[in-house]
Amino acid sequence: MDIFGDLRRMNKRQLYYQVLNFAMIVSSALMIWKGLIVITGSESPIVVVLSGSMEPAFHRGDLLFLTNFQEDPIRAGEIVVFKVEGRDIPIVHRVLKIHEKENGNIKFLTKGDNNEVDDRGLYKEGQNWLEKKDVVGRARGFLPYVGMVTIIMNDYPKFKYALLAVMGAYVLLKRES
Known part of the structure; x- marks a missing residue:
């Protein structure tokens, strides 16, 4: 070897x-x-649900497929993935309320299905509403628990290296036979 x-x-x-x-x-x-x-149309067409905040709709480890077509209006009840300034990881939550201005600008409020309160505490300081520019994508489909591999590899880095070692050993042994 x-x-x-x-x-x-x-x-x-x-x-x-x-x-x-x-x-x-x-x-x-x-x-x-x-x-x-x-x-x-999404900067990240596939994401993994990292928390239980959207249960029972989505569970930790579900793999979401996203689209983000700008011409589609955002509606209350829709599940969106959004980024907040100062946070690296996008958040998957449901649109709770829409605030539409006369000039056509839309602002909206989100909340996790499993959370008691809306997401205003998650937004950057002084921000009460999200805008369309904050949206990474909208959930269009999912595969249950497929993303658990990603979560396990992030939570347990030794597992990731062990998996790589096993795969490497398999490739070498396969090549020798």
Whole structure:
């Protein structure tokens, strides 16, 4: 299982082939992700629910599929994913109230289904309403609990490294047989 020994035994053509294969896999994944961004209109077309604030609609670990078409109006009752200034992680909550101005600007208030109060405490200081620019996307579908792998890897980094080690060992053993 000496990776560097395997690399030294490869001729240049084999090494280039392996590097190109890896680069093609990475670039294909990036192209698929960018394609999803264009198709859905969302900067993050797939997100994982990280808390239980939306239960029973969504549970921790559910994988959400988002769209964010600007021409679609935001409606009360719709589930949106939004970013708040000063927070890195987007929040998944339901639109509680809409405040529409005469000039067409829309502001709205959100709340988690499982929370007692609205989200004004989560917004940046002095902000009472969200605007369309804060929305990352709107939930259009989900796969239950598929995102638990992401949560486990973030909560337990040793698990992530163990999983990578097992996958690496599998690839090496597969190649030798």
